[in-house]
Amino acid sequence: MFLSCENLTLKYSHNGLPVLDNLCFEITTPGLHALFGHSGAGKTSLARLLTGELPVSDKFSSGAIKIRNMKTLLYSYNTERLPGWSAISHHLDKITPASRKTQKDDLITLFGLEPYMDQPFNRLSLGQKNRINLVRYLVQDFDLLVMDESLANVDERMREKIILNIKTLYPDRLLLYISHNLIEVAKFCDQIIVLRAVTRQPQCIVVQGQNHRGYQPTAQLPERTMLELMNAA
Amino acid sequence: MLLRRIYQFLIIYCAGILLLFLLKYGLQLSDYVIPSPIELWQTGCAEFVRYFKDVADTLRVAVIGQIISVIFAFIVGIAGRKATWVGSIVKVAAYNVQAYPIVALAPIIFILLGDGFIARLLIASMICYFPILLSVIGIMSEPVVDIEHFYRCTGRLRWQLEVKIRAFENLNKLTTVISGSATLAMAGTIVAEFIAANAGIGYSIRIALYQSDLARILSALFVIGITLSVYQGLLEWAGALIKKGWET
Numbered sequence: 001m002f003l004s005c006e007n008l009t010l011k012y013s014h015n016g017l018p019v020l021d022n023l024c025f026e027i028t029t030p031g032l033h034a035l036f037g038h039s040g041a042g043k044t045s046l047a048r049l050l051t052g053e054l055p056v057s058d059k060f061s062s063g064a065i066k067i068r069n070m071k072t073l074l075y076s077y078n079t080e081r082l083p084g085w086s087a088i089s090h091h092l093d094k095i096t097p098a099s100r101k102t103q104k105d106d107l108i109t110l111f112g113l114e115p116y117m118d119q120p121f122n123r124l125s126l127g128q129k130n131r132i133n134l135v136r137y138l139v140q141d142f143d144l145l146v147m148d149e150s151l152a153n154v155d156e157r158m159r160e161k162i163i164l165n166i167k168t169l170y171p172d173r174l175l176l177y178i179s180h181n182l183i184e185v186a187k188f189c190d191q192i193i194v195l196r197a198v199t200r201q202p203q204c205i206v207v208q209g210q211n212h213r214g215y216q217p218t219a220q221l222p223e224r225t226m227l228e229l230m231n232a233a
Numbered sequence: 234m235l236l237r238r239i240y241q242f243l244i245i246y247c248a249g250i251l252l253l254f255l256l257k258y259g260l261q262l263s264d265y266v267i268p269s270p271i272e273l274w275q276t277g278c279a280e281f282v283r284y285f286k287d288v289a290d291t292l293r294v295a296v297i298g299q300i301i302s303v304i305f306a307f308i309v310g311i312a313g314r315k316a317t318w319v320g321s322i323v324k325v326a327a328y329n330v331q332a333y334p335i336v337a338l339a340p341i342i343f344i345l346l347g348d349g350f351i352a353r354l355l356i357a358s359m360i361c362y363f364p365i366l367l368s369v370i371g372i373m374s375e376p377v378v379d380i381e382h383f384y385r386c387t388g389r390l391r392w393q394l395e396v397k398i399r400a401f402e403n404l405n406k407l408t409t410v411i412s413g414s415a416t417l418a419m420a421g422t423i424v425a426e427f428i429a430a431n432a433g434i435g436y437s438i439r440i441a442l443y444q445s446d447l448a449r450i451l452s453a454l455f456v457i458g459i460t461l462s463v464y465q466g467l468l469e470w471a472g473a474l475i476k477k478g479w480e481t
Contacts, residue, residue, distance in 0.1 A: 053386070074386055081379045085401055085479050095389065120480065133383075140387055 003027045008063035010045055019045050021198050025206055027191055032167050032175045034185045037195035037233055043178050047146040051075040070143035077148035080133045082121035088132055089117040100139045107135045110165050126153035148178040163188045167213060186225035187212050194232040205232040235466030242462040268448040276448035284456045291422050291433040292460055298357030299418040302365055303411060310369030311396055324370055331363035336424050343429040353425040360421030361414040368410040372403040408472030412465050419461055
């Protein structure tokens, strides 16, 4: 499993302003990694380039993205919705491969979503919507999943539980987590790719996270990593 | 919904009649130009049943024409929703053709098809088809990204699902367009009847026009308005029922 960016450059198509400039980094191990940075730093654009939703070589972008041993690359984000014409359980049943029905049920239980399965999507809170959306991506056949603010509006304890469970359930997949939560990123992620303003070089710095794997109620806050992240950003 | 439509029409109709009477008595116009309230009432009572039958005949043609238009508009709109060359041709053709006053083609249709049912139906369909088509193309070619994204990136977005998502998300717009097109279909049929048909309320109005009988024309307008309000109200009600049923 290998993902690398070499001299990746991207300009906005609507105004030609650069958003990524000469970006270089690589991820060589599976697990939960993070994309971190200020709003507008280019995290979403980078994620969409990595998953092929934006073309890498056209008049607005250049450089190279190298991907080895990964076929299915998915990008999920926090404002996605399910269609409103039937209950959530119906939609999830339709998009879950037969071999993953049990996994889907387990995730629904782990994510605390059982009571909402018979409701239409638009009646849920934002946090519940985001958890439902994440479940449907996690039951797909994927090698890389980008989770762009996928746990936004979910309360702290539930986020922690979800992240730890995802890490346990998908140790062989590459999960790229985009979040503005400094503590969470520092504590649970392995490599943290910090995207800085496009005017700064290098635009991206890789910080080693604490990569906690289990629930540790007495664990110290990862102050050192947090400081590194704040300095880098 | 239905009652609101009828109230709205009655208010507008009464305001129009009031304005006519103000003109009549303000400018001291004769009963020949604008009939008196008593004459209007008597004509309305005498002609109501006959005009109601005529309007029913016109409405029958308009409803069939509208159904045909909606079906065709959806077929062409769905085919033209993609950013392919087919989609581009359909869009450009639709925008250009709708810019032409279709009613101007009515004489050709009457020459070719005579003054029967088919000619009226064709004109009614053509007049309400293009506005529906433009709306359907607009709705169907606008992706609902937040819903479609998952299905697209997991390879599950078939055209049927794409159309279903876009129709569901724009159900209010579609209902409004279809309900609004009822007026166009009715207008198209009446115009056709004005020009050359031998049946329907347009034909009756044409006869009243030749006799300069404003009381009959106003009575006919009343029956047209009430009938169309009821029809549009029913369409809106049906749309609301579909939406409610689809959402639960």
